[in-house]
Amino acid sequence: MRKKRMLSAVLLAGAALLAPAGTAVADDTPSEAGTAFRTAVAIEQGQKATANGSTGDYLYWQFPAGAGQRPTVKATVTLPDTANRTGAATWRLDVYDGLRRRQACTAGEQAATAGQQAATVALTCTLRTVRPWSERWSNDPLPGAYYVRLTVTDAPDRDLGLPVKAEVEATSEDMGGAHAEGGSLGKPLHATALAEPDGGWNGSWWSGRWGWTIGGAALCALAAIGGYTLTRHPRRR
Amino acid sequence: MIIRKRLAAGACALLAALALGVTPANAADGPSKDSPKVELVLDVSGSMRATDIDGQSRMTAAKEAFNEVIDGTPESVRLGIRTLGASYAGEDKTLGCRDSQQLYRVGKVDRADAKEAVSKLQPTGWTPIGLALRGADQDLGTDGGSRRIVLITDGEDSCGLPDPCDVARELAAKGTHLTIDTLGLASDDKTREQLSCIAEATGGTYTTVHHRKELSGRIKQLVKRADTPVETPKAVSGTEECRTAPEIGAGIWTDRETFAQHRVYKVKVKPGQELRVAASVGADRPVDRDYGVLVRAMGENGQELVRGSDAGSGRTDVMASGLRYPVAEDDNDKAPRTVCLEVSNSFSAPASVKRDPGLPVELAVDVVKGPDDPSDLAAFGLGRGWVLLLVLGLTGLLAGLLFGWLARWRIAVWREN
Numbered sequence: 001m002r003k004k005r006m007l008s009a010v011l012l013a014g015a016a017l018l019a020p021a022g023t024a025v026a027d028d029t030p031s032e033a034g035t036a037f038r039t040a041v042a043i044e045q046g047q048k049a050t051a052n053g054s055t056g057d058y059l060y061w062q063f064p065a066g067a068g069q070r071p072t073v074k075a076t077v078t079l080p081d082t083a084n085r086t087g088a089a090t091w092r093l094d095v096y097d098g099l100r101r102r103q104a105c106t107a108g109e110q111a112a113t114a115g116q117q118a119a120t121v122a123l124t125c126t127l128r129t130v131r132p133w134s135e136r137w138s139n140d141p142l143p144g145a146y147y148v149r150l151t152v153t154d155a156p157d158r159d160l161g162l163p164v165k166a167e168v169e170a171t172s173e174d175m176g177g178a179h180a181e182g183g184s185l186g187k188p189l190h191a192t193a194l195a196e197p198d199g200g201w202n203g204s205w206w207s208g209r210w211g212w213t214i215g216g217a218a219l220c221a222l223a224a225i226g227g228y229t230l231t232r233h234p235r236r237r
Numbered sequence: 238m239i240i241r242k243r244l245a246a247g248a249c250a251l252l253a254a255l256a257l258g259v260t261p262a263n264a265a266d267g268p269s270k271d272s273p274k275v276e277l278v279l280d281v282s283g284s285m286r287a288t289d290i291d292g293q294s295r296m297t298a299a300k301e302a303f304n305e306v307i308d309g310t311p312e313s314v315r316l317g318i319r320t321l322g323a324s325y326a327g328e329d330k331t332l333g334c335r336d337s338q339q340l341y342r343v344g345k346v347d348r349a350d351a352k353e354a355v356s357k358l359q360p361t362g363w364t365p366i367g368l369a370l371r372g373a374d375q376d377l378g379t380d381g382g383s384r385r386i387v388l389i390t391d392g393e394d395s396c397g398l399p400d401p402c403d404v405a406r407e408l409a410a411k412g413t414h415l416t417i418d419t420l421g422l423a424s425d426d427k428t429r430e431q432l433s434c435i436a437e438a439t440g441g442t443y444t445t446v447h448h449r450k451e452l453s454g455r456i457k458q459l460v461k462r463a464d465t466p467v468e469t470p471k472a473v474s475g476t477e478e479c480r481t482a483p484e485i486g487a488g489i490w491t492d493r494e495t496f497a498q499h500r501v502y503k504v505k506v507k508p509g510q511e512l513r514v515a516a517s518v519g520a521d522r523p524v525d526r527d528y529g530v531l532v533r534a535m536g537e538n539g540q541e542l543v544r545g546s547d548a549g550s551g552r553t554d555v556m557a558s559g560l561r562y563p564v565a566e567d568d569n570d571k572a573p574r575t576v577c578l579e580v581s582n583s584f585s586a587p588a589s590v591k592r593d594p595g596l597p598v599e600l601a602v603d604v605v606k607g608p609d610d611p612s613d614l615a616a617f618g619l620g621r622g623w624v625l626l627l628v629l630g631l632t633g634l635l636a637g638l639l640f641g642w643l644a645r646w647r648i649a650v651w652r653e654n
Contacts, residue, residue, distance in 0.1 A: 032462070035462070097559075223634035
């Protein structure tokens with residue numbers, strides 16, 4: 001595994017050497033953020049993306065999530081120099097699905113107020129478990145892109161425009177058989193710019209439910225044999 | 238599986254790098270017609286003499302930053318420079334407020350030429366920002382490619398009319414996808430308010446600059462942003478009701494709608510397909526604290542099919558929502574259905590805020606093949622849990638007992654006979 005990783009690193013390094021000077025080679029971790037849904041920068045799960053911006057900017061990223069995963073987005077903002085700041089600022093992390101529908105945060109601190117002396121502010125948002133299908137009237141999380149928007153929602157006007165640094169990471173937990181559901185979408189929601197997550201958009205066909213069902217069937221058969229042996233007429237010779 | 242993916246990613250990166258290496262040679266005659274365009278608009282008014290950027294004058298800092306930016310501009314970006322307040326040093330306001338020239342034409346950058354032009358600038362006159370923005374918009378032309386203005390100034394507009402913020406909104410509403418980013422070299426309240434307003438009106442960003450490094454770093458970042466490929470939306474003009482609504486297909490569309498107004502569009506969806514819509518309404522000017530957006534899909538008869546909505550409070554750039562509407566397969570009727578999309582907003586604004594042009598609306602429409610009939614909500618209809626085991630175990634036991642008893646009874650009957 002490590003060897004292969006080395007190999008791909010060497011390939012990447014070779015690619016960087018071959019590229020002409022001055023041409024940016026796509027770096028592994030994005031160091032930019034978009035400024036709107038349309039320009040949201042694509043990140044992978046587990047990747048720590050960074051971006052420099054100004055207080056007041058709306059920073060957008062997008063990441064993929066498949067069925068059965070429960071994504072968690074973490075963001076850390078390094079605030080401007082305390083000397084230039086005049087008061088407390090409230091930062092907020094919003095997550096939208098591929099159709100730009102707001103997604104509820106079930107856990108985590110989605111908005112936090114940083115005092116004038118604070119150096120950083122950390123935000124987290126854990127979504128609901130992504131389902132492979134849902135009724136059209138619901139806004140349950142579905143496989144596809146998830147947009148992350150990070151911004152300051154309340155700060156003294158004087159502090160707008162000061163430079164900040166943001167770091168964002170999306171991870172997810174596999175929710176297992178309890179959340180293994182049926183149905184599927186024709187295509188993941190707005191995922192053209194994204195790579196399929198590990199485990200696929202629709203989750204793996206395997207789930208703990210197979211174990212339970214097969215176990216149940218075996219138990220049923222054994223119990224049947226047991227019951228039969230108990231009641232049938234003992235054979236006499 | 239993961240390893241293979243990594244290897245594939247590596248190989249892809251290699252191919253991409255090779256492709257990048259080849260392109261500039263083919264495109265020796267400069268960037269293509271659709272390449273992004275950026276115009277840097279530099280304030281060269283008298284106040285740029287002030288020495289408060291790391292002990293240097295604002296002008297020196299700006300010149301240094303420009304040199305760095307000119308060096309770092311990607312080949313694919315067409316760069317231009319415009320100045321304001323660079324030539325008229327007198328007191329006559331009418332003359333001073335007409336003082337804005339194009340210093341370097343938008344096109345492939347000749348680094349030496351551009352640097353020489355910048356080096357000759359001396360802080361001189363007035364600050365006609367509105368006029369300079371209009372000029373920059375004309376400099377950028379309309380021949381495709383993304384368009385971005387980066388305005389670097391140290392003071393508010395000293396000419397009053399036209400109000401630069403109104404100019405920015407007017408330029409943004411022309412439908413030519415212009416973004417204006419502003420950088421303020423001074424952090425007084427009025428400058429900040431004006432520059433924030435200009436940026437907000439066009440979906441750009443505002444930055445206060447205190448240090449030299451911040452200035453060049455930010456301009457470079459903005460130029461690089463212009464170089465990021467992005468799908469250009471098409472303009473459409475929605476109507477009040479479904480009957481007269483324009484038909485749109487898959488793609489990204491923009492429109493404008495004022496406060497408390499709705500816009501309707503039509504989309505054709507075949508049975509077996511799923512309509513997906515994301516709509517956002519931008520707050521490009523000061524709005525009241527609470528607001529919302531509603532997008533509804535309706536049948537031709539006005540029946541509501543499905544809706545998406547969102548509401549919020551406080552500072553925001555857009556309010557967005559979306560919906561999906563799968564049309565079930567129908568063997569008897571294969572004709573496409575007309576779905577009307579209604580986008581409405583509940584933004585409001587203080588009386589002093591201009592209503593016209595309306596708020597920017599962006600619609601992302603997609604029509605995909607969509608199965609919408611899961612046979613079971615559990616994966617493959619499989620079961621799970623101790624109750625399942627108990628039920629299956631007990632059922633098996635009962636069945637075993639029953640058959641055992643039947644067998645016993647049959648043997649007994651057979652014996653009697």
